[in-house]
Amino acid sequence: xxxxxxxxxxxxxxxxxxxxxxxxxxxxxxxxxxxxxxxxxxxxxxxxxxxxxxxxxxxxxxxxxxxxxxxxxxxxxxxxxxxxxxxxxxxxxxxxxxxxxxxxxxxxxxxxxxxxxxxxxxxxxxxxxxxxxxxxxxxxxxxxxxxxxxxxxxxxxxxxxxxxxxxxxxxxxxxxxxxxxxxxxxxxxxxxxxxxxxxxxxxxxxxxxxxxxxxxxxxxxxxxxxxxxxxxxxxxxxxxxxxxxxxxxxxxxxxxxxxxxxxxxxxxxxxxxxxxxxxxxxxxxxxxxxxxxxxxxxxxxxxxxxxxxxxxxxxxxxxxxxxxxxxxxxxxxxxxxxxxxxxxxxxxxxxxxxxxxxxxxxxxxxxxxxxxxxxxxxxxxxxxxxxxxxxxxxxxxxxxxxxxxxxxxxxxxxxxxxxxxxxxxxxxxxxxxxxxxxxxxxxxxxxxxxxxxxxxxxxxx
Amino acid sequence: xxxxxxxxxxxxxxxxxxxxxxxxxxxxxxxxxxxxxxxxxxxxxxxxxxxxxxxxxxxxxxxxxxxxxxxxxxxxxxxxxxxxxxxxxxxxxxxxxxxxxxxxxxxxxxxxxxxxxxxxxxxxxxxxxxxxxxxxxxxxxxxxxxxxxxxxxxxxxxxxxxxxxxxxxxxxxxxxxxxxxxxxxxxxxxxxxxxxxxxxxxxxxxxxxxxxxxxxxxxxxxxxxxxxxxxxxxxxxxxxxxxxxxxxxxxxxxxxxxxxxxxxxxxxxxxxxxxxxxxxxxxxxxxxxxxxxxxxxxxxxxxxxxxxxxxxxxxxxxxxxxxxxxxxxxxxxxxxxxxxxxxxxxxxxxxxxxxxxxxxxxxxxxxxxxxxxxxxxxxxxxxxxxxxxxxxxxxxxxxxxxxxxxxxxxxxxxxxxxxxxxxxxxxxxxxxxxxxxxxxxxxxxxxxxxxxxxxxxxxxx
Numbered sequence: 001x002x003x004x005x006x007x008x009x010x011x012x013x014x015x016x017x018x019x020x021x022x023x024x025x026x027x028x029x030x031x032x033x034x035x036x037x038x039x040x041x042x043x044x045x046x047x048x049x050x051x052x053x054x055x056x057x058x059x060x061x062x063x064x065x066x067x068x069x070x071x072x073x074x075x076x077x078x079x080x081x082x083x084x085x086x087x088x089x090x091x092x093x094x095x096x097x098x099x100x101x102x103x104x105x106x107x108x109x110x111x112x113x114x115x116x117x118x119x120x121x122x123x124x125x126x127x128x129x130x131x132x133x134x135x136x137x138x139x140x141x142x143x144x145x146x147x148x149x150x151x152x153x154x155x156x157x158x159x160x161x162x163x164x165x166x167x168x169x170x171x172x173x174x175x176x177x178x179x180x181x182x183x184x185x186x187x188x189x190x191x192x193x194x195x196x197x198x199x200x201x202x203x204x205x206x207x208x209x210x211x212x213x214x215x216x217x218x219x220x221x222x223x224x225x226x227x228x229x230x231x232x233x234x235x236x237x238x239x240x241x242x243x244x245x246x247x248x249x250x251x252x253x254x255x256x257x258x259x260x261x262x263x264x265x266x267x268x269x270x271x272x273x274x275x276x277x278x279x280x281x282x283x284x285x286x287x288x289x290x291x292x293x294x295x296x297x298x299x300x301x302x303x304x305x306x307x308x309x310x311x312x313x314x315x316x317x318x319x320x321x322x323x324x325x326x327x328x329x330x331x332x333x334x335x336x337x338x339x340x341x342x343x344x345x346x347x348x349x350x351x352x353x354x355x356x357x358x359x360x361x362x363x364x365x366x367x368x369x370x371x372x373x374x375x376x377x378x379x380x381x382x383x384x385x386x387x388x389x390x391x392x393x394x395x396x397x398x399x400x401x402x403x404x405x406x407x408x409x410x411x412x413x414x415x416x417x418x419x420x421x422x423x424x425x426x427x428x429x430x431x432x433x434x435x436x437x438x439x440x441x442x443x444x445x446x447x448x449x450x451x452x453x454x455x456x457x458x459x460x461x
Numbered sequence: 462x463x464x465x466x467x468x469x470x471x472x473x474x475x476x477x478x479x480x481x482x483x484x485x486x487x488x489x490x491x492x493x494x495x496x497x498x499x500x501x502x503x504x505x506x507x508x509x510x511x512x513x514x515x516x517x518x519x520x521x522x523x524x525x526x527x528x529x530x531x532x533x534x535x536x537x538x539x540x541x542x543x544x545x546x547x548x549x550x551x552x553x554x555x556x557x558x559x560x561x562x563x564x565x566x567x568x569x570x571x572x573x574x575x576x577x578x579x580x581x582x583x584x585x586x587x588x589x590x591x592x593x594x595x596x597x598x599x600x601x602x603x604x605x606x607x608x609x610x611x612x613x614x615x616x617x618x619x620x621x622x623x624x625x626x627x628x629x630x631x632x633x634x635x636x637x638x639x640x641x642x643x644x645x646x647x648x649x650x651x652x653x654x655x656x657x658x659x660x661x662x663x664x665x666x667x668x669x670x671x672x673x674x675x676x677x678x679x680x681x682x683x684x685x686x687x688x689x690x691x692x693x694x695x696x697x698x699x700x701x702x703x704x705x706x707x708x709x710x711x712x713x714x715x716x717x718x719x720x721x722x723x724x725x726x727x728x729x730x731x732x733x734x735x736x737x738x739x740x741x742x743x744x745x746x747x748x749x750x751x752x753x754x755x756x757x758x759x760x761x762x763x764x765x766x767x768x769x770x771x772x773x774x775x776x777x778x779x780x781x782x783x784x785x786x787x788x789x790x791x792x793x794x795x796x797x798x799x800x801x802x803x804x805x806x807x808x809x810x811x812x813x814x815x816x817x818x819x820x821x822x823x824x825x826x827x828x829x830x831x832x833x834x835x836x837x838x839x840x841x842x843x844x845x846x847x848x849x850x851x852x853x854x855x856x857x858x859x860x861x862x863x864x865x866x867x868x869x870x871x872x873x874x875x876x877x878x879x880x881x882x883x884x885x886x887x888x889x890x891x892x893x894x895x896x897x898x899x900x901x902x903x904x905x906x907x908x909x910x911x912x913x914x915x916x917x918x919x920x921x922x
Contacts, residue, residue, distance in 0.1 A: 008619060008676070032708060034674065034883050052675030053619055077673070077883040105854070105884030128670040128875050129882070137674065144621035151612045158469060158514055160605035165913040166627065166660075166683045167640075167698050170922035179628075181660065182641050183687040191687065191697070192920040199627075199642065206913060206922075209589040212538070213495065213598065214513030215469070222627045222682065226644040226652065236652070237628050247493060393566075414589050414922055422495050422538040422593075423566030452626040452667060459653040461631035461667075461875055 006030050010053035012084075016093040024094075025086040031058055031096055032079035032104070034132060035072045037115070040064045047072060047080075047101060055138050055274040059095040069101035075113055075132055077105040120448050127452050127460050135283065138275035139449060143437050145271050149264040150220060150241055150433075159216040159243065164203030166222065169194045170411055177226040179236075199224035203242050204428060205362075205415050208391065211244035211426050212418060218243040220433075230456050232445040233383075235434065237454040244428035250364075250373045250390045251301075253427040254350045257377060257386055258299050261436075266295040268440060276440070284442025290380065291440065293347055300349040302340070304371070307351055310344055311336055331358045334383050341380040348379045361401050362415075364390040375429070382439050388429025395419035467491050471514035473545075477554040485555075486547040492519055492557055493540035493565070495593060496533045498576070501525045508533060508541075508562060516599050516735040520556040530562035536574055536593055538566040581909050588913050588921050596744065599736035600910060604898050606732050610725040611681060611702055611894075620677040620704065625664030627683065630655045631872055638687040640697075660685035664703050665889060666823075666876050669852065672705035672887050673879060679704040681894075691917050693906040694844075696895065698915040705889035711825075711834045711851045712762075714888040715811045718838060718847055719760050722897075727756040729901060737901070745903025751841065752901065760809040763801070765832065768812055771805055772797055792819045795844050802841040809840045822862050823876075825851040836890070843900050849890025856880035 007015075007029060015021040033051030040046070047060040047069060060080045062069040072078045082098030112126050113133065123130040130136040154161065167181055169192070178198035183191035191197075200206075203219035210217045223240040245256060269276060269291060280287040302310075311326045321335050330336075332351075341349055353366060354374040363372035373390035392398040398419055402409060409416070437449040447453040452460060468476075468490060476482040494512030501507075508521040508530060521541050523530040533539045543559030573587050574594065584591040591597040615622065628642055630653070639659035644652035652658075661667075664680035671678045684701040706717060730737060730752060741748040763771075772787045782796050791797075793812075802810055814827060815835040824833035834851035853859040859880055863870060870877070898910040908914040913921060 010619070032885070033676075050674075052621070075883045077885045104886075105880075105882070107882040110878055111882040128879065131671060131674045132883075140623065140671070141621060141675070144623065147622050147624075148612060148616045151609060152616075155609045155613075158471070160513075160602060161608050162601065162605065162912055163608075163683070163700055165698060165915055167685075167915045167920070168913075168922065169920065177644070179642050179644055180646070182643060183638070183689075185641070191689070191917060192915070193918050194920060197920070210592060210601070210912070213592045214602070215494075222624070224628075228644075228652070237626060239624055411922070417571055418589065419566075421566070421568040421572040421590075422536045424493070424538045425565075451623055451671070452629075454626055454628045454653070456652060457654050459628070459630065459655060459658070461629065461872070 008053035009033070009049075009051045009056060009058045012058065012094060013054055013056055021086055021094060024084050027084055028081065029084045029096060030079065030081045031060065033058075033077065035074055035076045035078060037074070038069075038072055040070070045069055047078065049078060049080075050132075050137065052137070052141075055134070055141065055272075055278060059092050060101060061095050061097045062101050063099070066099075066101055068103040071106060072101060072103050073107050073111075074115055075107045075111050075129070076103060078102060079104055120445065124447055124453070125460070131451075134278060135443075136448070138272070138278050139437070139441055139443060140451060142268060142272045142275050142441050143449060145268045146264060146436055146440060147220075147433070149267045152267075153260055153263045154216075154218050154243070157216065159218050160210070160214045162203075162207050162210045162214075162217045162219055163221065164200070164206040164219045164242075166200050166224075167192075167197055168200050168206070169197055170205065170415075179224050179226045201225060202240065202430060204244065204430065207242060207244050207428075208415070208426065209418055211246045211428070212422060212424050215246045216243070217245075228456050230458075232447075233435075235446050235450060235453055235455050238446070238450070239433035241431045241433060242428060244426060246424045246426045248390070248427040249425060250352060250375060250427060253388055253390065253429060254299070254301060254352075254375060257350075257375075257388065257429055261377075261385075261431075262295045264436070265291060265440060269295070279442045284444075286381075287442040294379070294439070297347050299377070300345045300347065301352060302345070302349050303352055304354045307332070307336075307340055310340065314339065314344075329355050329357065337378045337383055338380070341378050346380070348377060348385075351376050351378055356401075359389070361405055361407065362389070362391050362398065364392045365397050365401065373427075377429075379439060382435060385435050385439065386429045386431045388427065390425065390427040393419055393423050393425050395423070469514035470494070470510075470512045470517060470519045473519065473555060474515060474517055482555060483547055485545050488545055489542060490545045490557060491540065491542045492521065494519070494538065496535055496537045496539060498535070499530075499533055501531070506530055508539065510539060510541075511593075511598065513598070513602075516595070516602065516733075516739060520553050521562060522556050522558045523562050524560070527560075527562055529564040532567060533562060533564050534568050535576055536568045536572050536590070537564060539563060540565055581906065585908055585914070586921070592912075595739060596904075597909070599733070599739050600898070600902055600904060601912060603729060603733050603736050603902050604910060606729045607725060607897055607901060608681075608894070610728045613728075614721055614724045615677075615679050615704070618677065620679050621671070621675045623664075623668050623671045623675075623678045623680055624682065625661070625667040625680045625703075627661050627685075628653075628658055629661050629667070630658055631666065631876075640685050640687045662686060663701065663891060665705065665891065666873075668703060668705050668889075669876070669887065670879055672707045672889070673883060673885050676707045677704070678706075689917050691919075693908075694896075696907050696911060696914055696916050699907070699911070700894035702892040702894060703889060705887060707885045707887045709851070709888040710886060711813060711836060711888060714849055714851065714890060715760070715762060715813075715836060718811075718836075718849065718890055722838075722846075722892075723756045725897070726752060726901060730756070740903045745905075747842075748903040754808055755840070755900070758808050760811055760838070761806045762811045762813060763806070764813055765815045768793070768797075768801055771801065775800065775805075790816050790818065798839045798844055799841070802839050807841070809838060809846075812837050812839055817862075820850070822866055822868065823850070823852050823859065825853045826858050826862065834888075838890075840900065843896060846896055846900065847890045847892045849888065851886065851888040854880055854884050854886050856884070 033049040494510040
């Protein structure tokens with residue numbers, strides 16, 4: 001039990017910030033972690049170790065006659081009992097002076113990390129080691145912190161977390177290609193007595209009945225797309241958050257989305273400030289400005305129709321787009337979205353009331369007969385962060401739309417029936433979790449936000 | 462926005478418990494939810510509605526001339542603005558008297574729930590409706606609350622949540638049959654450039670490297686077994702929690718497991734007391750005694766070898782087991798486990814130091830050469846709740862054991878390498894989330910703890 005009941009490095013930095021570290025001055029502490037750096041000057045040596053509790057390292061001061069300490073190379077794990085010295089005059093607010101560093105696990109020639117800067121691509125070959133580098137150490141801490149505050153926000157706001165299924169025979173039509181799941185290749189239909197069982201692309205349809213009973217619910221789980229796209233923004237396996245709220249109309253949904261995202265991001269900015277400082281210094285210089293703007297500025301709300309007019313006027317004024325024939329009905333490209341968020345509104349925007357033909361069957365049909373109550377949240381440099389809508393709550397309108405689209409009605413009868421038994425107006429959105437991690441860290445490849453990325457042609461153990 | 466910023470039924474009961482509800486007496490409130498019961502007496506009618514925020518219903522008093530109210534059958538959704546009356550003399554501490562009940566969504570003849578008692582089996586055919594019954598309404602509220610406190614415990618104790626992959630080509634050997642995942646049946650290997658991609662049976666191997674960097678980590682996600690077993694305790698898709706803790710040895714692991722479980726269960730007992738009262742009254746009479754014992758009594762710790770002696774003596778004393786040839790090496794059956802927990806120790810026990818031949822390859826080899834540092838937590842009436850171990854941290858010992866078992870070493874080289882670069886002693890356990898839900902609710906079929914159960918021969922949309 002020696003180490004695990006001790007103070008962590010994070011605890012020590014927190015005590016320092018609270019002005020209480022002097023209480024530990026000259027006291028004995030035990031630290032353990034992995035080695036980030038090791039150097040000697042004459043009689044003394046300095047080990048920088050990290051225990052994962054925070055981005056910051058602790059400095060261990062040892063005697064250069066200590067052979068264990070000398071052998072503690074980058075990546076090795078060590079433990080050291082010593083005396084804490086508060087060092088207000090130094091860059092680090094404290095150091096631990098030890099008689100002996102215990103080398104718990106050394107490293108050998110098979111260890112691929114080195115002191116020099118390594119590319120993110122190279123590190124993707126080593127998902128079991130890359131979290132020991134500064135960047136990935138910070139990425140996964142931020143990822144976990146964001147995930148925690150997502151649950152915390154929902155719990156404190158009266159939402160219930162519903163574990164919608166991963167395996168399904170029924171799914172959000174038109175959301176893309178799916179992976180099939182088979183227990184036995186010779187008898188693929190035998191296990192579940194179903195012709196086609198696949199991995200879910202969205203928990204929305206399955207979570208809607210829970211919203212109609214519990215009022216406020218959400219999903220947070222893995223989601224899958226089998227598209228053969230090899231881009232920096234697509235993964236075959238990623239995590240989604242899908243809140244679904246009874247009684248909420250489209251403008252309520254925007255209010256909730258904005259409050260939720262600002263809550264999660266601002267809490268993470270406090271908890272992970274040292275990680276974010278690192279990203280702002282080494283990964284994305286503009287990060288802090290963008291995040292501060294994100295949490296402090298109201299998100300604009302723009303109707304799709306008005307966005308089209310803005311873009312049409314921009315074309316008249318000489319702005320060049322690859323697609324410049326801009327008409328109602330156009331599925332906006334990222335060049336148009338970026339122009340709107342980065343040049344016109346200079347911040348996140350809710351784009352609402354899209355043409356029904358470019359949106360999903362379950363979205364609420366507006367009275368104009370041509371648009372639906374959809375909303376996408378577009379963010380500068382990130383693009384679409386969330387997509388949502390009010391759901392069509394009228395049985396006949398939903399049925400007509402599904403027939404119009406030639407959908408398999410019997411397979412969706414259970415879903416349609418939610419509109420004839422205890423129907424309530426309701427709305428929801430989906431947030432791709434990795435996009436949020438990218439927004440907050442400045443990392444620009446989804447592979448570098450996932451512990452073990454699973455992408456087209458790309459999967460390590 | 463009308464309803465969603467109002468007080469929920471849970472808020473009103475909380476105000477009552479805090480002695481503050483009188484502040485709302487004679488004030489206007491708006492409630493919405495689905496109808497649990499509706500009856501009239503002469504000029505007045507009484508609607509019991511539930512909004513999902515709590516197990517408890519609110520009573521709406523209406524005029525029997527109100528046609529909307531009269532049509533609000535079981536399962537219909539309604540909204541009512543009215544005046545709150547604090548009613549200390551009644552069973553319910555308050556009621557809402559309304560001029561008019563708004564019928565938001567009626568029910569028709571397709572709605573399968575009725576006022577009479579229905580079997581759990583029947584309700585499994587209606588995963589989209591069953592959460593409107595008392596039992597399932599409570600089950601999924603308890604499920605969500607347990608899940609929240611799991612995250613809350615880990616976050617407040619310095620753990621990071623790691624999203625280990627669902628798709629994997631590498632897995633916990635010998636943990637059972639797996640589901641294969643295929644993007645394209647004609648070219649099954651094409652998508653990931655891998656021969657065999659399957660759904661994970663455990664995140665343990667993938668989370669271990671994170672424990673060696675971050676110290677304390679856990680997984681919480683879906684897990685899959687393709688076994689063709691049709692029992693009340695097996696599902697093809699279920700959720701697992703797998704904490705992994707650096708520096709922890711076997712006794713530390715028991716300490717953590719016990720503290721963690723008591724924390725999660727006791728917080729849920731407070732938050733969901735009305736749900737649990739219902740289960741104790743209608744599902745499992747012994748529930749409250751068992752849960753109180755669970756959170757208040759220290760869990761016993763017993764070595765496997767001593768358990769064998771206890772069982773051997775029991776056989777000598779005339780206790781009858783189906784398997785009564787009890788020798789070191791026996792994989793205990795549930796009859797033996799129940800005897801130990803229910804008759805001998807009368808409470809949960811940690812059974813430790815199992816024979817290596819009945820446990821997994823990665824467990825720490827004890828000095829006796831025949832046992833490993835494994836621990837199962839056995840609970841009366843539930844059986845095994847958690848299984849864990851200290852992990853073998855020595856490269857050569859782990860390699861020999863894997864060779865002995867004829868494992869595919871190259872596929873596990875990355876895992877082996879964790880023992881030669883920065884190795885740290887570490888331990889972890891796995892908790893099947895649905896078993897915890899069964900423990901806390903008294904439900905005895907895993908299908909009745911899952912929103913959409915996926916079992917052998919059993920899967921609804």
